[in-house]
Amino acid sequence: MSRWTFRRDADQNLEIAGPPLDRNTEAAVLDFIESDVGPNPPDIARYMRRWRKVRAGELNAALGNGTVQEIEGDRVLLESLYEQWESVYFTVAEFEELLDDYAAFLDSRSRPGADG
Helix, strand or coil, X not given: CCCCEEEECCCCCEEEEECCCCHHHHHHHHHHHHHHHCCCHHHHHHHHHHHHHHHCCCCCEEECCCEEEEEECCEEEEEECCCCXXXXXXXXXXXXXXXXXXXXXXXXXXXXCCCC
């Protein structure tokens, strides 16, 4: 999968600028990020610590306010707790790339003078 790129629209809503996604996947990713990760660098750092516990087998899944993320074999299931979109699967590598790229986006926005 391509690198994930994010931006804020004129109203400061999060948008996914790339890679191209179908509407369901875009809704799933935005719901996950906005309801379960958060908009600040400490939020993604906190989530990454929880995700490492899932990867290490210490937790069965990462359960958030709106989604659950669970490893099934070599894939990650991203599932809505409120059936707002169809479940989405990523490879573990794709999911972790999403997390890393979102963390980089938040980091770039937190620098003085950033307008990201």
